Amino acid sequence: MQMLDAGKKRLAAHGWRSGDAADFLCLSSEEAAFVEMKLALAGYVRELRTTRGLTQSEVAARLGSSQSRVAKMEAADPSVSVDLLVRSLLGLGASPADVARAISAAA
């Protein structure tokens, strides 16, 4: 599996040692792609939040969630689903097209 540089950097930035993340973690290419998507969406959550000068607590209140979960979203914690990430992005005002763009950026 050939991973793009952007992907490697993002994985590394999250403390996941990687030459090739898929090899190292024994991820199939599908699993790796899934993780990539989650990281892209997680980053977009943080981007939308910081761009608007909001704290995690403020975002949590708006989403009906908690600060800790927002932190986990932005960290792409294994305990957060793509479902939650997408719902949160829409709740922050992103459109489906915006979400699609964020995913494409990960490619």
Added chain:
Amino acid sequence: MQMLDAGKKRLAAHGWRSGDAADFLCLSSEEAAFVEMKLALAGYVRELRTTRGLTQSEVAARLGSSQSRVAKMEAADPSVSVDLLVRSLLGLGASPADVARAISAAA
């Protein structure tokens, strides 16, 4: 909320009466957008499967799931998450970029 024609048709095709689905079902625009995304992904699952001339059972076997769940995926049943839809699409060979395209198409 102003829903695009493609969206109306898709909702109607699923038996959801709609002038404006958001109004009728009392969905917020975010909820409506979320449903739209699910429908787009569900349709893409079916498209990938039929294009390859596979039955739901065959796809289920490949994904390590069951025929009934595949049927529910394609029907965008409330019990299936975006998570599962995305994982399934990746399992069927779609790339994150492909997934993004499917979502954009819903917009």
Added chain:
DNA sequence: GACACTTATGTCGGATGTGACATATTATCG
């Protein structure tokens, strides 16, 4: 009609995700 195949629908036990809370860690500013 009867039969085989495919897809749809209903249900359920076990797995996973979620919000909430407590608590740590990390700034930032006197």
Added chain:
DNA sequence: CGATAATATGTCACATCCGACATAAGTGTC
């Protein structure tokens, strides 16, 4: 250095999702 705000991490009860199974409904073919 405290003190305060923001973010990160750990845990848990409760909710939701998932695969599995049964079964209904649709689609051909004979």
